[in-house]
Amino acid sequence: RRLIFFRTGDSEYLLNELSHVISTDPLVNFTKLLAYVVESVKKATVIKSTSLLLFKPVPFSEKGSERVQIIGDKKYEPITQQNIQHIIRFFANGEFVVLNRHEVKDVSIINEMRMLEAVFIFPIFVNRKLTGILSLGRARRGLPIASDNLDQLMIIANEIGSAVEKSKIIEEKLQLERKMYENEKLSSLGRLSTSVAHEVKNPLSSIKTIVQVMREDLRKNDPLQEDLAIIVNEIDRLTKVVNQLLQFAKPSSEVKANVKIGEVIHSTLVVLNHEAKQNNIITHCQIPNDLPSLATDEGAMKEVFFNLLHNAIQAMPTGGKISIDAHCLHNNHAIQVTIADTGPGIPQESSQKIFEPFYTTKQTGTGLGLSIV
Structure with missing residues (x-):
């Protein structure tokens, strides 16, 4: 048998x-x-x-x-x-x-x-x-x-x-334990970021004010004007980083409204169009005109798309193509947006870290762009 x-x-x-x-x-x-x-x-x-x-x-x-x-x-x-x-x-x-x-x-x-x-x-x-x-x-x-x-x-x-x-x-x-650990880590990081940002932001404002007054007191052709202009630009850059820290630590409350995602993407592309052209990058959009409006925070959506598209542009300094596709899901209750580029891609060893705050592979990056996304 x-x-x-x-x-x-x-x-x-x-x-x-x-x-x-x-x-x-x-x-x-x-x-x-x-x-x-x-x-x-x-x-x-x-x-x-x-x-x-x-x-x-x-x-x-x-x-x-x-x-x-x-x-x-x-x-x-x-x-x-x-x-x-x-x-x-x-x-x-x-x-x-x-x-x-x-x-x-x-x-x-x-x-x-x-x-x-x-x-x-x-x-x-x-x-x-x-x-x-x-x-x-x-x-x-x-x-x-x-x-x-x-x-x-x-x-x-x-x-x-x-x-x-x-x-x-x-x-x-x-997964639940990982999520709890990440939440606790982000909470601690948020408290630290808030403390550091506030301690830095006020002195920066004072320094910038003093430098601007000094520039006004100097003649326009004074050789120090150029040095002081550099200081102002660097202060502005630091202020931007501090604001990102504050936003990461304590995101602003959402102001929801009916938003056309296609219009948000196109307006973001207009802002980045000059940098894309300088890098010989072509953008290709497939966004239907009849996409429904979504109840969301328009400012937050603009920041999300700006960070994603800006990362794609920076990943292709010698030229390439960015493709943006959008379509409806779940009986028009959701919209899926796909952004792809012809850059080198994300190294496997970095793929698990790209959304961590302050993780960056760029020499001038803050590592907050994707974490905010």
């Missing part, structure tokens, strides 16, 4: 080992854990190919367009949930049954199973919601799978569902 496992104890060993790995270290790399499970199933059986397909986040949450994460020895072309929609719908009621290609009558399901090179498909449920499938191909010797071995594989599929659920709980907890 046992035609799929090499020995009677193989299935029991596999289950025990799997349960041990899941329960021993809940923080184990989740993808590695699932890869281990799939490889273990393949080693303990005479099946040619075994694959695990996970859906992100859940089936058809965005009309089935999401890519499917595939773990296993079988490398498919990139597929979406839409490509296996009939298999997904088969398991939609949350009932744990096994799909056997030799017993299926639905031609659409058969075609999808052939695409996956699957003979058997086991559902992976989390709280009765389908989150993935375990796909098994043909046996190497062309032998059928015994019913008791199917039961063992169903248990393994259940174990995978438990692992998925545990991983999600752990990830949510870690």
Whole structure:
């Protein structure tokens, strides 16, 4: 009867080992854990190919367009949930049954199973919601799978569902802890920034006033005029940094109004147009005229787009292209704006830090632009 496992104890060993790995270290790399499970199933059986397909986040949450994460020895072309929609719908009621290609009558399901090179498909449920499938191909010797071995594989599929659920709980907890840590760090930084900014701002105003009075007392052709002008410019630059510090530490209260996002973007581009031309940068906008108005703070939106577009311009000192695209989401209740440039991109080691206050790779940057965004 046992035609799929090499020995009677193989299935029991596999289950025990799997349960041990899941329960021993809940923080184990989740993808590695699932890869281990799939490889273990393949080693303990005479099946040619075994694959695990996970859906992100859940089936058809965005009309089935999401890519499917595939773990296993079988490398498919990139597929979406839409490509296996009939298999997904088969398991939609949350009932744990096994799909056997030799017993299926639905031609659409058969075609999808052939695409996956699957003979058997086991559902992976989390709280009765389908989150993935375990796909098994043909046996190497062309032998059928015994019913008791199917039961063992169903248990393994259940174990995978438990692992998925545990991983999600752990990830949510870690994200919450990270968020709490970041909030506390930003709160402390905000208090420090406010203190420093106030201590610096008042002396700067006094210094600027004195310098301006000195310039008025000097003749226009006095050689000191140029030096004093430099001092005024540097004071203005420092004042701008101080104001950014204050804004970061204590953002101004929102003044919401119906705002045309397209108009905000175009007005921001007008401000940056001269600098873009100097850097030989072309801007290309795809913003529909019929975009709905949004209730938001226009000043805050201008600052967001200014910082993003200014960063893009500074990233391409020898020329390039900036593309701006906008379209509606969620039945016109939201607008997605995408800004892309042909610059060198963000180094991988910096990608996790770019929104941290004071983090910058520029020699003259303050590191507050993206943190304000």
